[in-house]
Amino acid sequence: MNKVPATAFDFLNDLKQNNNRPWFVAHKSEFDAAFGSIKDFFKSIYDEMQSLDSIERFHVHRIYRDVRFAKDKTPYKDYFGLHLGRSKPLLRGGYYVSIEPGKSFVGGGFWEPDKTDLLRIRKDIEQDDSELRSLIEDPEFITYFGGLSGEELKTAPKGFDKEHPAIDLLRKKQFLVMRSFSDEEVLAADFGREVIKTFVAMRPWFDYMSEVLTTDANGVDLFS
Numbered sequence: 001m002n003k004v005p006a007t008a009f010d011f012l013n014d015l016k017q018n019n020n021r022p023w024f025v026a027h028k029s030e031f032d033a034a035f036g037s038i039k040d041f042f043k044s045i046y047d048e049m050q051s052l053d054s055i056e057r058f059h060v061h062r063i064y065r066d067v068r069f070a071k072d073k074t075p076y077k078d079y080f081g082l083h084l085g086r087s088k089p090l091l092r093g094g095y096y097v098s099i100e101p102g103k104s105f106v107g108g109g110f111w112e113p114d115k116t117d118l119l120r121i122r123k124d125i126e127q128d129d130s131e132l133r134s135l136i137e138d139p140e141f142i143t144y145f146g147g148l149s150g151e152e153l154k155t156a157p158k159g160f161d162k163e164h165p166a167i168d169l170l171r172k173k174q175f176l177v178m179r180s181f182s183d184e185e186v187l188a189a190d191f192g193r194e195v196i197k198t199f200v201a202m203r204p205w206f207d208y209m210s211e212v213l214t215t216d217a218n219g220v221d222l223f224s
Contacts, residue, residue: 002044005037008103009183012078013149016101019074035063035080040097041192042082045097048196049084054205057085057094079103086206092117092213093206095199097144104186106198107178109150110209117213122157122170124212129166135205141177144201150174174210177202 010140011034012219014027024031039060053089061081067073078102095108113121135141136148152171156162160170179198185191214223 002041004041004186006187008034008038013101016078019076021075038080045195054087054091055084056087059083090214092210104181105178106195108202109176125166125169129169135208144179145177148175150176
């Protein structure tokens with residue numbers, strides 16, 4: 001499996017200090033070399049995951065930032081990102097890798113579930129949260145991720161009891177996990193393997209959520 005080259009961090013560190021078009025244009029060859037190596041690394045992650053899951057989307061984030069509606073008007077992202085999407089509609093959840101000096105992480109989950117999916121998840125939690133809770137409180141899951149993260153409401157969603165025992169889960173608008181890595185860990189020879197192990201640790205949770213999102217409240221398959 002390919003490695004993350006130190007030159008990737010070198011370029012990103014320089015970019016963070018010089019996030020402007022004239023500097024980027026003058027150092028385009030350095031970007032091309034660093035980005036090419038990162039894409040090779042990401043492709044090796046994708047190839048490995050194809051043998052472990054069904055992946056339909058391989059998306060390496062562009063370095064160019066969309067500043068139209070952003071508070072941050074710097075023209076370039078100071079990280080390299082990979083998104084792998086599972087094969088819909090039967091398989092749900094997405095895998096993510098972010099390579100950034102001092103802030104690298106491997107994560108995944110459900111970033112912006114649409115209204116229908118979010119309601120279906122909440123209805124399942126309302127009916128019985130025991131299976132989901134057993135998955136996210138499993139010792140291995142906690143070791144890798146610490147628990148679920150993501151944005152949540154300050155109170156109960158409309159139509160749900162604010163006194164429900166699972167209100168901590170019902171309030172969630174996103175269902176995400178994240179495992180941070182130091183720069184030394186990212187540059188290590190076994191980082192790719194750690195990425196794969198981290199993705200595999202998400203699978204029981206992903207598979208549970210996929211079952212929820214492909215059945216109705218009575219457990220009837222919506223896609224048969």
